[in-house]
Amino acid sequence: MLHWAFDSLLGLSLLWLAWRALTSPDLFKAIVLFISFGLLMSLAWVRLGAPDVALAEAAIGAGLTGALLLAALARLESIGEAGRQKGSIGETGAHDR
């Protein structure tokens, strides 16, 4: 019963996270959602009985790719800043305060 609840909650939040990450217009939010997705995906691999895949998913999926995406976003923003005064690419994150 508890296994069931745990697994279905995990699966549902994975689907929901994937959907939000794909549809989010705010790039930074999408990246953070992707990182959380990687963490939960790793938990899902654990539940599927594959700790080695979980290890790879945590290291590559959540950690490395997350860091690379963040660096890429910073690069995108600086290109956007240099190319124009006010535009659309650079407007992520901090904006909606």
Add this chain to the structure above:
Amino acid sequence: MTLIDVFSAVLLIAGGVFFLAGTLGLLRFPDVYTRLHALTKADNVGLGLVIAGLAVQAQSWATMGKLLLIWGLVLLAGASISHLIASRALQRGIRPWRR
């Protein structure tokens, strides 16, 4: 249930309460800095209690050591990250919330 089981269960449940406090703090506190307070302290204490609860059940000394190593790493990472984020937030000019 043996005495050790009861002791470990108490520690685990207390750890869960601290995790709940961390999440509540993250949701309720008004700005970045106060949320950092909630995260670093409540979560690290929560993880510490959970790890203590598991460590008293550990089969070997090495496993216990590994659990403590994980706690130490999370502690170190949490403290330095919260300092990094807070200092960068100050640099960026995010004002602390005042009542």
Add this chain to the structure above:
Amino acid sequence: MQTLYFALALFLLLNLVAGMWRVLRGPTVADRMLAAQLFGTTSVAILLLLAQAENVAALRDVALVFALLAAVTAVAFVRRAWTDPETKHDAN
């Protein structure tokens, strides 16, 4: 004991899902990053509980990697993604 481990793991997962609200809501980028940080710590606890419940020692290694990688992403965030000099959006 097994039941307690699983119940607690489920409870922590619920906490994690509740923290998702902060990722969606913001308001600043740092808030979103903080929430991801919370996920890291919580998943470490969940993994350790599962390791004990199912008696799989390898899960402790996964937890160790989680503990290390939370730091990597957060440092990448502070050093790279949060460096643009304009402060006017946040300064109000």
Add this chain to the structure above:
Amino acid sequence: MNRIADKGWSLDSVIPYFRSGCLRAVAFALIWWMLTTGAVGSWLVGVPMVLIATLVSLVLVPTILWSPSGVALFVPFFVWRSLYGGVDVAWRAFHPSLPIAPGLIEYPLRLSPGLPRVFMVNTVSLLPGTLSAELRADCLKVHVLDTRKNVLSELMVVEQAVARMFATSLKNAERGDCNEQI
């Protein structure tokens, strides 16, 4: 070992390296033992790794002064205070009216720069109600969860404990650098 070779091989200059090298090798071996949970076969890789880690750490951070009694006093102090910190912040998060009054204060550091200072900054973030926000020159900006409490005396106690652990003395505080703008 390059650093040692540069300075010449007098016995006096080698002995402290040798001592901290041995200590660190033991510490790294302990970590390896924990990581592999005591698997005997892993020492084939483990022994070279421990030696390499020791050499690299000696080149990067030559010597750290620390006192065992200071560490023995610091650990229970830290565990107790951080537990209290968790209870404190949990109570505030659970309380319906959210009893917080946050603010920034500046604390003039008396610790010597380098490792003791970094250690202090990290410790402060885990203690009740304080979060180190910015370290500049001799001044530590601390974000406080409740400004109605006396945080300064607490910080002084922490600083004293850290100084005792690293076997250094505190210099006199110069308030010139702090208090300029809050």
